[in-house]
Amino acid sequence: xxxxxxxxxxxxxxxxxxxxxxxxxxxxxxxxxxxxxxxxxxxxxxxxxxxxxxxxxxxxxxxxxxxxxxxxxxxxxxxxxxxxxxxxxxxxxxxxxxxxxxxxxxxxxxxxxxxxxxxxxxxxxxxxxxxxxxxxxxxxxxxxxxxxxxxxxxx
Amino acid sequence: xxxxxxxxxxxxxxxxxxxxxxxxxxxxxxxxxxxxxxxxxxxxxxxxxxxxxxxxxxxxxxxxxxxxxxxxxxxxxxxxxxxxxxxxxxxxxxxxxxxxxxxxxxxxxxxxxxxxxxxxxxxxxxxxxxxxxxxxxxxxxxxxxxxxxxxxxxxxxxxxxxxxxxxxxxxxxxxxxxxxxx
Numbered sequence: 548x549x550x551x552x553x554x555x556x557x558x559x560x561x562x563x564x565x566x567x568x569x570x571x572x573x574x575x576x577x578x579x580x581x582x583x584x585x586x587x588x589x590x591x592x593x594x595x596x597x598x599x600x601x602x603x604x605x606x607x608x609x610x611x612x613x614x615x616x617x618x619x620x621x622x623x624x625x626x627x628x629x630x631x632x633x634x635x636x637x638x639x640x641x642x643x644x645x646x647x648x649x650x651x652x653x654x655x656x657x658x659x660x661x662x663x664x665x666x667x668x669x670x671x672x673x674x675x676x677x678x679x680x681x682x683x684x685x686x687x688x689x690x691x692x693x694x695x696x697x698x699x700x701x702x
Numbered sequence: 703x704x705x706x707x708x709x710x711x712x713x714x715x716x717x718x719x720x721x722x723x724x725x726x727x728x729x730x731x732x733x734x735x736x737x738x739x740x741x742x743x744x745x746x747x748x749x750x751x752x753x754x755x756x757x758x759x760x761x762x763x764x765x766x767x768x769x770x771x772x773x774x775x776x777x778x779x780x781x782x783x784x785x786x787x788x789x790x791x792x793x794x795x796x797x798x799x800x801x802x803x804x805x806x807x808x809x810x811x812x813x814x815x816x817x818x819x820x821x822x823x824x825x826x827x828x829x830x831x832x833x834x835x836x837x838x839x840x841x842x843x844x845x846x847x848x849x850x851x852x853x854x855x856x857x858x859x860x861x862x863x864x865x866x867x868x869x870x871x872x873x874x875x876x877x878x879x880x881x882x883x884x
Contacts, residue, residue, distance in 0.1 A: 548703070589726055
């Protein structure tokens with residue numbers, strides 16, 4: 548699983564050297580941002596069901612849709628939000644890349660899924676994040692950048 | 703390869719749950735103790751040759767036959783291989799300590815090490831003793847209970863006494879090495 552620390556260690560190991568000062572500085576740099584990331588992860592974990600429901604309401608609006616269809620969409624959004632929660636914890640896009648984005652295009656094409664709906668849902672979530680009601684500015688920045696990363700991958 | 707953070711992610715994913723407040727307690731502690739962890743890692747990396755050389759010398763002193771003809775550290779080529787292995791083990795322990803997770807040590811160093819040593823005819827009991835000495839030396843440097851120069855005088859987290867917890871984590875990685883080869 549890729550994170551700042553494992554990437555640094557993997558390259559040190561490939562060169563057969565001990566962790567150097569620059570390796571340690573890189574690790575330290577990720578620690579500096581980790582407070583904000585963990586805050587975002589914590590807030591997201593606490594509100595993940597609410598955020599999902601809110602996004603589903605925004606996407607489906609008042610129209611009458613099949614409930615089973617809605618439930619599946621909610622499940623997927625919840626899944627992606629969970630992966631974003633993991634990315635916030637590791638400080639890299641590893642979990643999204645490995646468990647969310649790898650193979651995503653093939654699955655979406657095979658199932659004929661409307662990616663526009665997902666994009667709308669995540670855009671809605673991104674634009675609804677309110678500072679400081681939901682989280683601190685730095686935490687919101689970390690959260691939003693991961694939502695953008697996912698939206699970009701879905702586009 | 704995992705670190706403390708990705709370990710939390712993998713275990714949360716197996717439950718299909720997001721990482722919440724209770725799981726973040728340990729990770730916040732990891733970040734809060736980052737300077738101690740870095741100091742402890744440096745305690746190994748800055749004293750590698752010394753720790754490995756002392757450990758091998760100690761092992762030989764306790765078994766003087768090793769450097770005699772027919773011994774496992776004779777001629778110097780084989781003694782050099784021994785020193786090199788000591789440094790390799792220290793390198794992987796320093797990675798594990800920095801990551802806060804032993805998976806890199808397990809995957810890239812310990813997996814198959816015992817089989818290799820058995821195939822090469824390395825005396826396991828002596829190898830274990832050398833690792834034990836490396837453990838004692840590393841912990842002593844981290845906690846500043848060593849004789850001679852004190853590692854943290856006036857820098858970063860300040861005192862070796864604060865590194866006790868992290869030193870015992872380092873000791874657990876050495877114990878892992880011992881367990882894997884015995």
